[in-house]
Amino acid sequence: MLGLKSIDLKKVKTETLAIPVCEDKNIHDDKIISSLITRAKKLEEFKGDSGEEVIFYSLPEIKANRIILMGLGKLEKLNAESLRAFAGKAVKKCINMKLPEVLIVLPSAKKIKMEMPLPLEAIIEGACLGNHLFDKYKEEKKHVSLEKIDFLVTSDVAKSFGSILKSISTICEGTIFARDLINTPSNDKKPEQFTKIIADIAKKENLKVKIFDEKELKSKKFEALLAAAAGSQSKPRMIVLEHNPEDAKKTIVLVGKGVTFDSGGINLKPTGSLEEMKSDMSGAAAVAATLIALAKLKHKIRVVGVIPVVENMPSGDASRPGDIVRSYSGKTVEILNTDAEGRLILIDAISYAVKKYKPETLIDIATLTGSCVVALGEKIAGVFSSDDELAQSIIRSGEKTYERCWHMPMPDDYKEELKSDFADIKNIGSSRWGGAITGALFLSEFVGDTRWAHIDIAGPSYMKKGNAYCGVGGTGFGVRLFCDLLKKL
Numbered sequence: 292m293l294g295l296k297s298i299d300l301k302k303v304k305t306e307t308l309a310i311p312v313c314e315d316k317n318i319h320d321d322k323i324i325s326s327l328i329t330r331a332k333k334l335e336e337f338k339g340d341s342g343e344e345v346i347f348y349s350l351p352e353i354k355a356n357r358i359i360l361m362g363l364g365k366l367e368k369l370n371a372e373s374l375r376a377f378a379g380k381a382v383k384k385c386i387n388m389k390l391p392e393v394l395i396v397l398p399s400a401k402k403i404k405m406e407m408p409l410p411l412e413a414i415i416e417g418a419c420l421g422n423h424l425f426d427k428y429k430e431e432k433k434h435v436s437l438e439k440i441d442f443l444v445t446s447d448v449a450k451s452f453g454s455i456l457k458s459i460s461t462i463c464e465g466t467i468f469a470r471d472l473i474n475t476p477s478n479d480k481k482p483e484q485f486t487k488i489i490a491d492i493a494k495k496e497n498l499k500v501k502i503f504d505e506k507e508l509k510s511k512k513f514e515a516l517l518a519a520a521a522g523s524q525s526k527p528r529m530i531v532l533e534h535n536p537e538d539a540k541k542t543i544v545l546v547g548k549g550v551t552f553d554s555g556g557i558n559l560k561p562t563g564s565l566e567e568m569k570s571d572m573s574g575a576a577a578v579a580a581t582l583i584a585l586a587k588l589k590h591k592i593r594v595v596g597v598i599p600v601v602e603n604m605p606s607g608d609a610s611r612p613g614d615i616v617r618s619y620s621g622k623t624v625e626i627l628n629t630d631a632e633g634r635l636i637l638i639d640a641i642s643y644a645v646k647k648y649k650p651e652t653l654i655d656i657a658t659l660t661g662s663c664v665v666a667l668g669e670k671i672a673g674v675f676s677s678d679d680e681l682a683q684s685i686i687r688s689g690e691k692t693y694e695r696c697w698h699m700p701m702p703d704d705y706k707e708e709l710k711s712d713f714a715d716i717k718n719i720g721s722s723r724w725g726g727a728i729t730g731a732l733f734l735s736e737f738v739g740d741t742r743w744a745h746i747d748i749a750g751p752s753y754m755k756k757g758n759a760y761c762g763v764g765g766t767g768f769g770v771r772l773f774c775d776l777l778k779k780l
Contacts, residue, residue, distance in 0.1 A: 292439045293419070293460055295453055296394065297446040300324070300353050305394040305441070308355040309381035311374065314339035316366040318398040320445075323352055331360045340364055344384075355394070359384060369403055371413040372693045378417030379760025385437055386424070392439035393418075397448065408452045409691075412459055414442060416692075416771070419463035421760035425474045458588055462774045465584035466767035468492075469576040473753065473765025477552035477569045481525040482600040485551050485572065489530055489579045489598070496586035499533035513599075515618040516639040519632035520601035522556055522609025529640065532582040532596040539593035543780060544650040545582070545773065546640045548633045548657035549575030549600035556603050556629030557611055570765055571633070573752035574656040575600060577769030584774055592777060597644045599636035603629070615714045619643055620737050625714035633659050634718060634730055638737040645741050652681065652780055653738060656746040656769050662726030663747040666699070670751050672768065673699045675731035676744035685744060688776040694768050696746065699727065706732050 296303070300323045311318065312328050319325055327347070331337050337345040341364035348357050361380060363373050378395055385393045397414055400407045422436045472480070472488070480488070490500045505526040508517055513529070520527035550571040554560060560568070575598045582596040610616075614626045616635075620642035624635065637655055644653060663673040672689070674696045676682040682698045689696035708720035708729050716736060720729035731745045751768045754761060761767075 293415070293456055294439075294441045295444050295449045295456060296441045297444055297449040300443075302354070303394065303443075304354045305392065306356050306390055307385055307393045308353065308358045308396065309393055310358065310360045310396045311363050311377045311398055312339040312360050313363050313366045313369060316402065318366065318402045319396070320399045320402070324396060326352070327358060328360065337362065366403065371405070371409055371691070374398075374410055374413040375417035375693065376759035378414040379421030379758075382418050382421035382437060382440065383759070386422070386434050389435070390437070392437055392441070394441045394443055396443045407448060408455055411442070411444065411448065411452055412455060415456060415459045416463055417760045418442075419460050420466060423467045423470065423762070425471060425762060425764060427471075428476075461587045462584050462771055465580040465774070466770040468583065469573070469580035469767035469770050470761070470765040472576040472579070473570050473573050473767070475569070477602070480551050480569075480572070482520070482528045482549075482551055482602055483526065485549065485575075485600055486528040486530045489532070493532050493579070493583055493586075496583050498582055498586050499535060501531040503529040503531075511619070512617070513619050513639045513643070514616045515624055515635040516599050516601065518610045518614065518616045518626060519550075519603055519635045522606040523602040523604040525551075525602045527599070527601045529597070529599045532579065532598070534582055534585050534590060534594045536589065536591050536593065539591065541651040542593045542595060542648050543777060544595045544597060544644045544648055544653045545578045546597045546637060546644060546653065546655040547574035547576070547578030548572065548637055548655070548659065549598050550633055550636070551600065551602050553603045553630070553632065554605060556609050556632060557605050558628050558630040559605055560630060567753055570753040571658050572600070573658050573748060573765060573768065576765070577656050577748075577767065577773065580767065580770045581773040584770065585777070590777065592780070594777060595644065595648050595650070597640045599640040601632070601636055603632045618737070622716060622736070623714040625711040625717040627717050628719045631718045631730070633657050634733050637734055641734065641737050645739055650741060652742045654685075654744045654746065655734065656748055658749045658752050659745075659747045660727045660730045660749055662730070664750040666727055667697055668750055669754070670695065672696045672751055673727055673747040674744060675699050675701050675728070675747070677701055677735070678742050678744065681742060681744050684779055685746065685772070685776060688772050688779070692771040692775055694751070694772040696772075699731070701728060701731055701735065705729060709733055709736075
């Protein structure tokens with residue numbers, strides 16, 4: 292349960308009070324909080340530096356069982372992500388201490404030189420996202436999420452921005468849903484299961500749901516998608532979610548790669564590259580969670596999510612290097628590497644979306660290439676688009692949500708790498724270099740004149756080490772970014 296509180300600290304009763312502290316400046320207006328910070332800084336071990344914390348118990352001037360003060364470092368380095376991380380750490384601290392609730396103090400927007408509601412949004416996000424534990428498969432539940440999280444704000448803030456609490460928590464719930472989908476092991480989310488999980492929740496939110504089974508995919512000639520799924524006993528699916536508000540004047544399509552496990556197929560991945568391949572459906576999770584969040588928020592734009600879902604496995608039925616398939620668009624594709632399967636399912640989904648919905652804008656999101664991780668590391672997604680305005684809009688939303696993106700090049704001469712001697716196009720480049728670029732250029736051949744961007748999330752979709760507000764595993768990257776972006780398109 293979440294709430295905004297604007298009450299006198301002398302009267303408030305709480306289990307735990309969490310206060311952010313800057314090293315060099317007081318960022319609070321309240322006199323009681325200021326006095327607590329002064330007392331804390333007299334201690335040798337606490338100066339307000341980043342990572343420092345101190346706990347006071349049962350002080351007479353405030354009715355809190357414990358007061359946690361957490362350092363943020365110098366004011367000049369403070370930003371929305373600092374506040375997001377502070378709130379996440381405060382919540383996780385309380386979870387580890389087996390506490391039921393926390394009251395988090397919002398600093399003065401004027402003193403931290405941020406305009407409302409940015410600092411409030413950041414703190415709510417950090418707290419909501421930090422209050423998540425994926426322990427479904429553990430017999431012993433060692434930690435329990437907090438039952439109650441409140442935010443201490445001024446009466447003016449509570450009055451002016453109280454409505455954002457629901458919207459932010461809804462978007463964060465979507466992010467957590469995406470995380471849970473990603474963290475679910477592949478044996479429990481084969482394509483049939485995965486699409487059913489999404490469909491059941493989407494229907495409850497009154498989204499229009501259409502599932503294409505293997506028979507329909509064959510009859511409609513989704514041959515590239517079917518080629519990627521050919522080696523698995525688990526049959527492919529494609530799920531389409533539609534959010535159709537009344538009087539919507541434009542249509543946006545989101546396409547998400549849904550490979551519930553990627554072995555590489557005949558081009559089998561080696562040990563060390565297989566273990567986290569349950570996360571190769573992170574793009575699908577982001578799209579599904581975004582559509583569900585938009586439905587809850589009653590978003591005004593028509594948004595369609597197209598999610599192709601396969602399992603890529605080796606067998607006697609699997610696609611072979613050298614095979615040629617005819618895609619949904621009619622173009623033939625020479626498959627030279629069966630581990631470049633994500634782009635095969637995406638091109639059929641993209642071609643279908645362009646033909647069926649004629650969207651004003653289409654954005655696909657996918658764990659597409661290891662090359663993008665080599666280029667940008669594990670914390671930044673690559674954005675590929677010939678539309679600079681669209682790319683910059685995505686980047687700005689990424690900056691706001693801290694789901695960071697970088698605009699990557701798409702030079703025309705690199706298309707030479709995709710020329711095939713036997714088909715219209717081949718699914719990998721001629722050399723090992725620039726794989727993220729050639730992957731994006733491959734997709735671009737199937738979007739026609741549609742305004743389009745591709746987001747490669749191979750790096751930030753999954754974390755091997757948790758941070759302040761996300762545990763080890765799926766991050767849900769893309770949900771918050773999309774929800775912010777779609778307000779501006």
